[in-house]
Amino acid sequence: MSGGLDSTTVLYHAIKRGYKCECILFDYGQRHRKELNSAVRIAKKTGCKYRIVKIYLPWSESSLTDCDKKIPNNTKLLAFSSQLSAKATLPTTYVPGRNTIFISFALSYAETINAGTIFIGANAVDYSGYPDCRPEYYLAWDRLLRSLGVKISVQAPLIRLDKAEIVRLGSKLGVPFKLTWSCYKGGRTQCGICDSCRFREKGFKESGIRDK
């Protein structure tokens, strides 16, 4: 759980469906602590147990972890139907293997506490073209988990929703939007310019819901 719009909506979705949730928050050397602080606040609000896992990727050259790099603000919105040839179109915010690492830690935790489901807020419509946000990737995870003989599935309930649909769903579920943090930068307020802010803005605009 990142503390952004998507993972928060997924948490509320899972709670609504009766799951007893525990949140895993990843501290992977993000440029700022805003996301994590948001995630902690939201977890506390829902009364869910949470754990912060520290991950250090000594080789990451992503602009999400490297403060010397510029955060992009002009990445085209990509639909998952456009068969993108990975690397070519990837923005600098891409962290290689990130979701794979996240899910593998979640798997470890799920095995330990006997949880049956891993939820992730990945989303293949209004996103930046990350290959680990595509539906076929999550199908491949299910197969991998079956090969391990564990009864754990990975669910990405937002995978085929666009940002406006996510905002509408979140609104219906009572997601406290004002506690969420989407901005790639760590300013006092969200910048409104970076890719992540733009996707969020587009979502609220199209849904007709006001972003507080």
Next chain:
Amino acid sequence: MSGGLDSTTVLYHAIKRGYKCECILFDYGQRHRKELNSAVRIAKKTGCKYRIVKIYLPWSESSLTDCDKKIPNNTKLLAFSSQLSAKATLPTTYVPGRNTIFISFALSYAETINAGTIFIGANAVDYSGYPDCRPEYYLAWDRLLRSLGVKISVQAPLIRLDKAEIVRLGSKLGVPFKLTWSCYKGGRTQCGICDSCRFREKGFKESGIRDK
């Protein structure tokens, strides 16, 4: 690379086949530093670049990371053909999700340096029944990597060899056995009693090669 018999043999196998290798060593809170020290010594001997990645699993209850737990020494050798129902037969040395986490970090690094192959010393014959050492698990990884659109494959060249065959292969490849460390415990010498020592002893005995 753990610094044990299997991962060291895999490194020598890959070098022999002409791969330019880099080693990833994981510091995941093992009971002792002997393994890691061995791995560093072996990497240096081969002239391969190596990286140590620190991983902390706050929830791990494995006897490999928890010093209050007893290391088992009577786990039956299992063959991958015995369709084991995961949990039931798993010894306390099992670290949930371990190889999945290892491979996901390796994937991240491989993507970063444009490597095409991830080698792992997993082995499904003379082992402790860990589900992440079975052939179908590695096939599932290949599928997952394809779903990401990356040209990276996971190879587990020892997967169908027994320990004696691994010792023979290592011997042929010039593996410096005396630098490797197999023992689960961190004594001055290897204990000769724990599961890992017993599997190693069996391998050398059956291969007719002396373990220095």
